[in-house]
């Protein structure tokens with residue numbers, strides 16, 4: 001980089017700093033963090049950077065909008081792994097600190113990581129080959145009125161449990177909050193999506209529960225608060241039951257903490273990953 005460019009650069013950086021200093025609540029940069037992920041460190045107590053506090057919210061507009069997707073962080077649990085997502089999923093290809101004009105990151109992520117959606121090709125090879133990927137999922141199913149419901153905490157989702165929930169006909173989207181989310185009843189470690197180590201004892205649908213839902217309700221979107229809608233020991237059978245008709249969409253790994261049960265407008269948008277049987281998804285609930 002020649003010195004004129006460098007000078008222009010320093011000026012730009014300085015003026016950015018002044019703007020940030022004048023507006024303490026709306027800055028996003030972290031000048032100390034390299035190569036850590038910007039904003040994942042607590043900059044509020046970091047001396048010279050104490051003015052730069054990025055806003056990170058779970059709830060917006062005084063409780064009208066709830067973010068129900070999990071943040072991608074190194075400690076996020078990953079299917080069948082002890083180590084979680086780890087530090088290597090996101091890195092800077094080019095950085096201002098190293099003389100590049102802009103910061104430019106890359107990521108590498110399993111498509112079933114964090115809050116994500118399954119397409120029919122996930123458990124049906126013939127659907128996969130025929131192209132039923134995440135790009136074919138119906139946005140009308142992924143967006144619309146949804147019921148957030150608490151299920152009994154002492155069981156997996158069986159036919160009996162499903163029956164007891166009395167979900168009215170006509171309800172098309174249901175987010176099931178289970179023991180996976182709980183913090184009052186069980187110790188903190190049971191909030192499974194915040195625990196790095198994958199835990200096979202999570203709550204999910206048993207095959208008969210999935211069957212009951214398919215045969216007795218109008219539900220087309222099933223949401224759950226851990227990495228799979230299916231209980232660990234019924235992983236294949238429950239997925240097969242849900243995905244067979246290609247009409248039911250499964251949204252997994254939802255963050256349902258601190259959201260009152262009830263009816264919301266759900267908005268879920270997956271990435272258009274052609275050829276992929278899943279995708280990370282951003283979901284929000286609006287009152």
Ligand SMILES: *[C@@H]1O[C@H](CO)[C@@H](O)[C@H](O)[C@H]1NC(C)=O
Pocket residue numbers: 029030031032033034038092095096097098103
């Ligand atoms: C660019 O990346 C560096 C890390 O090299 C970081 O400290 C800096 O805040 C980033 N700048 C902007 C404008 O985001």
Ligand SMILES: *[C@@H]1O[C@H](CO)[C@@H](O)[C@H](O)[C@H]1NC(C)=O
Pocket residue numbers: 092093094095098
């Ligand atoms: C930036 O420079 C440092 C020191 O030479 C090097 O270790 C690092 O890999 C570089 N990073 C990028 C993103 O170019």
Ligand SMILES: *[C@@H]1O[C@H](CO)[C@@H](O)[C@H](O)[C@H]1NC(C)=O
Pocket residue numbers: 153154155156179200201202203204231232233234
């Ligand atoms: C749910 O099923 C899993 C096995 O898939 C089991 O480990 C767990 O204890 C069950 N949870 C409850 C609350 O029964």
